[in-house]
Amino acid sequence: MATFHISEAEAARDFAALLARVRAGAEIVIESGAYPVAVLHMPAPPRRSIEECVALLPADSPATIDEDFASDVAAAVDAHREPLNPPAGD
Numbered sequence: 005m006a007t008f009h010i011s012e013a014e015a016a017r018d019f020a021a022l023l024a025r026v027r028a029g030a031e032i033v034i035e036s037g038a039y040p041v042a043v044l045h046m047p048a049p050p051r052r053s054i055e056e057c058v059a060l061l062p063a064d065s066p067a068t069i070d071e072d073f074a075s076d077v078a079a080a081v082d083a084h085r086e087p088l089n090p091p092a093g094d
Contacts, residue, residue: 005045007031012041049088 008030015022015034022032022044032044052060054069061067 005029005031007033009033009035012036 006029008025010022010032012034015032026032026044026046029046033040034042034044058067058069
């Protein structure tokens with residue numbers, strides 16, 4: 005990921021262009037003089053807690069949380085790898 009350092013004035017001049025760079029994967033550090041004031045980057049992908057995952061299981065699911073649970077989850081993830089295509093932001 006490329007990191008760009010710009011001044012507050014540059015950021016204010018064309019904020020839409022900064023967001024376009026962020027959407028393209030860049031990180032933008034906005035600085036006041038030599039000091040960073042803000043960092044713009046894509047948010048981390050949403051994650052579910054184990055409790056949320058268990059709550060999503062159907063009532064008749066045979067899933068159990070035991071000593072093999074982590075390896076079972078890893079095997080399931082490996083068997084269903086697909087690219088993430090989130091909806092475009094507003």
